[in-house]
Amino acid sequence: MLDKNKVYELEIIDLGHSGEGIGKVNGFTVFVEGGIPGDLLKVKTNIVKKSYAVGVLLEIITPSPHRIQPICGISHRCGGCQIMHMEYQAQLDFKTVRVEETLKRIGKIDTKVLPTLGMENPYEYRNKAQFPVGLMSGKAVMGFYEKGSHTIVNTEYCHIQHPINEKIVKLIKEYIHQHKVSVYDEKTNMGLIRHIVTKVGYQTGEVMVVVVTNGKKLPHHQEMIQLLKENIEGLQSVVQNINEKNTNVIFGKETITLYGRDYIVDYIGNLKFNISAQSFFQVNPMQTKVLYEKALEYADLKGDETVFDIYCGIGTISLFLAQKAKKVYGVEVVEAAILDAKENADINGMSNTEFYVGEAEMVVPELYKKGIKADVVVVDPPRKGCEETVLDTIVSMAPDRVVYVSCNPATLARDLAYLQEKGYKAGSVQPVDMFPHTGHVECCVRLYKEER
Ligand SMILES: C[S@@+](CC[C@H](N)C(=O)[O-])C[C@H]1O[C@@H](n2cnc3c(N)ncnc32)[C@H](O)[C@@H]1O
Incomplete structure (x- = not known):
């Protein structure tokens, strides 16, 4: 002690x-x-x-031999990046070892973990930024929350975000000051502007700006739009989201389109996606492509397979798989995501997909009971991993191959151990660095049916 x-x-x-x-x-x-x-x-x-x-x-x-001067002057205060002061290659090596050790310790899985796939340029990778807006000594400030607190670190430039954000932040500050628009104070629940959220399409260059307000009336919003239009190339959408609740949740229920469309378009590989203010889209599009291509490689599709994409979100992996499979069934609990998935399937002409909304632990056994069986299963669960019912149903379906995409090595280890006991052995494990400079690591695992 x-x-x-x-x-x-x-x-x-x-x-x-x-x-x-x-x-x-x-x-x-x-x-x-x-x-x-x-x-x-x-x-x-x-x-x-x-x-x-x-x-x-x-x-x-x-100092550690891997310690470097981080490119960002405020990384020690900001809650965004935790290991920016570590050489990038050392970050990747560390992630590989973490996955290997976790699989061994929790799952008793002794399999080869491949070196973590990193980015050539591990900066400016995020396609989405969320800036809280607040007051400091009477002046509007925007930036990121300090580690473990709600104090805003006033900053215009973030090294892991798309560089267009710096311009947007400056313009919004200019608009707030020029028109004396009030900013939100979470202690009193007073003041208007709460958050600025930006989204950028890396392939298309399309930009969306979301102004989250505590109230409906946004004074001088025409002037704000004009300022953005004149200065932001690629601006396709300005929307206002209204959130009058005293909450940490950023978005409220109502969204109004102030300029252009209510979505932007971007591509992953050759697939096109409409991204609206609140729809989920992976934040690192370059590494998402790397991860999905790995999932597709491990699925090893020949064209005549029925595939399940369990925990499918807006259907991104499903559509990747549908290019090579006979039929893909996607299952996801969030209704809005399933609506997006159906629309994404439509705009890409993927008629060999079907999407179901509901808890995977309910929907997957129901589909199986109806006689629908998978030849290949892909799962990409949230951090808590898969429910046993889902794993049991997968085992009953007896697919030839299972691909497990995971954002949490600990629950991955637990689930791989469970599947191994039931006859599915982990083959290659490929970590992918989706979030450089943070402690997070994503993995893609190929499992195959053991002959017993
Ligand atoms: C890690 S995300 C994967 C999303 C998608 N595969 C992608 O790459 O964008 C996990 C998804 O599982 C969904 N989810 C969480 N619990 C679920 C459940 N019990 N049944 C089905 N989906 C669930 C979440 O809403 C989320 O979309």
Whole structure:
């Protein structure tokens, strides 16, 4: 046990799930924000619990050989990037090792993990930005939340976002100041402008600006549109979303189109997608293509297969698969996403798809009961992984191949162990770096039926 508010020296040996450094003092685990493996640090404990402590970094005694000066001057304060101060190749190596160790520790899965596929340029990759708007000393500020708080770090440029955002933020600030438009204060639930959300199509260059307001009337919005139109090439859509609730949730229910369309268009590979203000679309389009191509490779389709895409979202993976399969069934719990999936299938002329809304644990067994069986199954569940009912039904369908796409190595390990017990063995495991400079890692796994 360690003492609170005491200074200790320790070496960082690992990273936690949110990218925080992990070290040991006399065998006791200490989490240190900003520490990376190989650092020798002086830290002061500010939280001490039964099984772990949290320390504040006071001094870097000896830096890790992988420590670099991050390109962003505020990355140590901003909650967006946790490991930008680590060389990119070291980030990728770390992610590979994390996946390998987690599969071994939780799932007792001893399989080869391939080196994490990274980006050639791991910056400016995000196609969507959400800037909270607030007041600081009477002036409107926009930026990102500080780590673990709701204090806004006032910034115009973010190195992992598309560069067009810097221009948009400046223009919106200009509009707010020029027309003295009020900004939202979450303590009093007063003031108008709450968030600016931007979306950019990387292939098309189309831009959407969403102004989230606490109230319907947006004064001088024509002037705001004019300012954006004159300065933002590719502007296709300006929408207002109204959220009058005292909540952390960004969007409210009502959305009004102020200029142009209510969606932008972008492509992943040769597939076209309409993206509206609230519809989910992967934020790193370059790596999404890498991930989906891997899923397609592992699905190894010949053209005569029936495929299930379970947890299909807006049907992006389904449409990738439908190009090579006889029939694809997509299952997803969010109704709006299924409406998008159907529309996306239409605009791409994919008539060999069918989408079902509902919980996978209900819908997949129902489809199976109706006699629909999969030759190949792809699952891409949320962080908590697949429900056992889903895994059991997959096993009953006895597909030749299963492809598991996962954003959480821990639940992936649990589910792979379950499937292995029932006759599906994990083959290749391919991590993909969808979110450079953060602790997150995505994986694509090929499973095959063992002959018993
Ligand atoms: C990691 S996302 C994958 C989305 C999609 N495959 C993609 O790449 O864009 C997981 C999806 O599962 C959906 N989901 C969560 N729980 C579900 C459930 N019980 N049944 C079906 N879908 C669910 C979420 O709404 C989300 O769209």
